[in-house]
Amino acid sequence: MASSLPVDAIRELSQKHEKPANVHFQYGTAGFRTLGNLLDSVMFRVGILAALRSKRLDGKTIGVMITASHNPEPDNGVKLVDPRGEMLEAAWETHATNLANAPTTDAFIDALDAFVKILRIDLSKPARVDGFKAIGAEARNAGVTTTPVLHYLVKAINTKGTKDAYGDDSEEGYLRKLSTAFKKLVAGKPAIPPLVVDCANGVGAIVGEKLSEKLGDTLKLILHNTAINTAGALNNACGADFVKTSQRLPPSLASVLKPGQRACSLDGDADRLIYYYLDDRGQFHMLDGDKIATLVSTFIVDLTKSAGLEGEIQVGIVQTAYANGGSTKYLSERLPVKCVPTGVKHLHHAAEHYDIGVYFEANGHGTVLFSPETLEKLSSYQPSTPAQSTALNHLINLTQVINQTVGDALSDMLLVEVVLAHKSYSGVEWDSLYVDLPNRLVKVVVPDRSIFKTEDAERRLVSPPGLQAKIDELVRRYDGGRAFVRPSGTEDVVRVYAEASVRSQADELAFRVAGLVYDEVGGDPAKRPAEFL
Numbered sequence: 001m002a003s004s005l006p007v008d009a010i011r012e013l014s015q016k017h018e019k020p021a022n023v024h025f026q027y028g029t030a031g032f033r034t035l036g037n038l039l040d041s042v043m044f045r046v047g048i049l050a051a052l053r054s055k056r057l058d059g060k061t062i063g064v065m066i067t068a069s070h071n072p073e074p075d076n077g078v079k080l081v082d083p084r085g086e087m088l089e090a091a092w093e094t095h096a097t098n099l100a101n102a103p104t105t106d107a108f109i110d111a112l113d114a115f116v117k118i119l120r121i122d123l124s125k126p127a128r129v130d131g132f133k134a135i136g137a138e139a140r141n142a143g144v145t146t147t148p149v150l151h152y153l154v155k156a157i158n159t160k161g162t163k164d165a166y167g168d169d170s171e172e173g174y175l176r177k178l179s180t181a182f183k184k185l186v187a188g189k190p191a192i193p194p195l196v197v198d199c200a201n202g203v204g205a206i207v208g209e210k211l212s213e214k215l216g217d218t219l220k221l222i223l224h225n226t227a228i229n230t231a232g233a234l235n236n237a238c239g240a241d242f243v244k245t246s247q248r249l250p251p252s253l254a255s256v257l258k259p260g261q262r263a264c265s266l267d268g269d270a271d272r273l274i275y276y277y278l279d280d281r282g283q284f285h286m287l288d289g290d291k292i293a294t295l296v297s298t299f300i301v302d303l304t305k306s307a308g309l310e311g312e313i314q315v316g317i318v319q320t321a322y323a324n325g326g327s328t329k330y331l332s333e334r335l336p337v338k339c340v341p342t343g344v345k346h347l348h349h350a351a352e353h354y355d356i357g358v359y360f361e362a363n364g365h366g367t368v369l370f371s372p373e374t375l376e377k378l379s380s381y382q383p384s385t386p387a388q389s390t391a392l393n394h395l396i397n398l399t400q401v402i403n404q405t406v407g408d409a410l411s412d413m414l415l416v417e418v419v420l421a422h423k424s425y426s427g428v429e430w431d432s433l434y435v436d437l438p439n440r441l442v443k444v445v446v447p448d449r450s451i452f453k454t455e456d457a458e459r460r461l462v463s464p465p466g467l468q469a470k471i472d473e474l475v476r477r478y479d480g481g482r483a484f485v486r487p488s489g490t491e492d493v494v495r496v497y498a499e500a501s502v503r504s505q506a507d508e509l510a511f512r513v514a515g516l517v518y519d520e521v522g523g524d525p526a527k528r529p530a531e532f533l
């Protein structure tokens with residue numbers, strides 16, 4: 001491999017993938033995300049970027065994921081996975097954005113050249129990526145799989161043959177690792193009732209089916225919304241985002257779900273998970289990311305105590321401002337809780353500071369991280385009673401069933417099932433840990449969302465000046481009221497979130513704040529949504 005940029009090869013290929021004019025791309029929380037038909041040039045450039053990242057990191061494998069995630073089918077995205085199976089390092093998000101926006105092939109090559117020099121990337125280093133040739137990268141196609149499987153694979157490849165080997169670097173290895181640990185964790189527990197799984201008509205249907213085969217009778221999965229080849233079906237009236245935002249059952253499950261039976265929804269790339277059940281009166285109850293975090297963290301704390309490791313291993317929680325106030329109150333009375341800005345990378349990094357960090361976004365994306373020191377402690381610890389030994393083994397098996405690289409709906413689902421089996425909980429007992437405050441999320445279309453700036457983990461606005469004081473004034477009038485406003489990182493809108501002790505009040509507060517925001521920044525009165533107060 002040459003030690004300078006193969007300019008001719010890049011030019012020839014790049015000219016087949018010119019950037020569309022008048023589009024600005026932004027590498028954000030969800031990678032590059034926009035209509036799939038606008039992404040051709042971005043796909044090409046991301047391939048080069050991934051190869052350069054691999055070279056910069058001495059040939060470590062980098063992952064490239066193409067997915068619509070929880071969004072409608074045409075609304076696609078591409079994102080990179082770093083060597084440890086984590087999200088792309090923040091500084092490179094800016095480099096990615098710059099390269100993607102170079103207007104022509106020549107400008108792109110100039111930008112690449114400058115980039116390689118500034119970061120002192122040694123082009124003679126090998127590069128291993130999923131899918132690229134212009135820059136001489138070694139590529140491996142992981143095929144059609146879930147986002148969390150790709151994260152798993154990247155970590156497995158990069159740790160192969162080391163003492164931290166993460167598992168066999170294949171989808172089969174992933175399924176084997178999870179299912180083996182799950183079976184050990186539920187061995188001897190009463191039979192688990194079958195679980196209904198809404199696959200959002202996405203790739204979770206394929207991997208879910210394979211997982212189901214591995215689990216056999218230990219846990220029967222009844223897969224629904226598995227139409228992965230039906231145009232327009234992805235995330236349409238189903239999936240984790242539909243359930244979380246509309247706070248109701250996917251209509252396709254209405255005739256399926258029996259009262260008391262638990263069910264869950266994945267999103268299109270199977271990195272988000274929301275549980276729910278219908279009570280005896282047919283009323284829908286949602287068990288979202290906050291409920292999952294609560295269930296799981298309490299269980300892990302209990303196990304550390306039973307293992308005799310109380311005071312030795314600290315369990316902590318990471319949430320965002322969107323976490324339901326009911327969950328934050330319940331958890332803060334028991335454990336350290338940290339609030340960080342929206343976006344999984346923020347949660348993941350904060351969770352790394354705990355011995356065991358449990359992080360979940362309310363929308364169902366999250367996982368549990370065991371620090372290297374904790375893993376070491378668990379493997380060397382000598383329990384002094386049989387009960388301690390059992391609890392210790394459970395903790396060790398939990399580190400195997402949990403995909404620690406990233407939020408993983410299928411892995412989280414197994415984790416939830418383990419806890420429910422151990423506690424003999426149905427959805428009802430789980431749900432009763434705390435009561436969710438009624439809440440409402442509203443989108444506000446504004447002329448320019450970049451004027452919205454926040455502080456305090458996005459809970460307060462510092463710009464536009466004066467607006468926060470007006471929001472505070474409104475919030476004070478509502479019992480149990482809380483509201484905040486922040487610009488979305490993935491859509492051209494500003495989001496308003498509000499909660500209050502009663503449903504009607506939460507709605508009213510949200511629509512009042514939305515109206516306030518709209519008017520304050522010069523929203524067109526003729527287009528003002530009717531529900532804004």
Ligand SMILES: CC(=O)N[C@H]1[C@@H](OP(=O)(O)O)O[C@H](CO)[C@@H](O)[C@@H]1O
Nearest residue numbers: 029030343344361363488489490491
């Ligand atoms: C309120 C909400 O759910 N926001 C989502 C959404 O981000 P926004 O910045 O709010 O557009 O997409 C992110 C990426 O999937 C996810 O991390 C986040 O939780």
Ligand SMILES: [Mg+2]
Nearest residue numbers: 069070267271
């Ligand atoms: Mg997703």
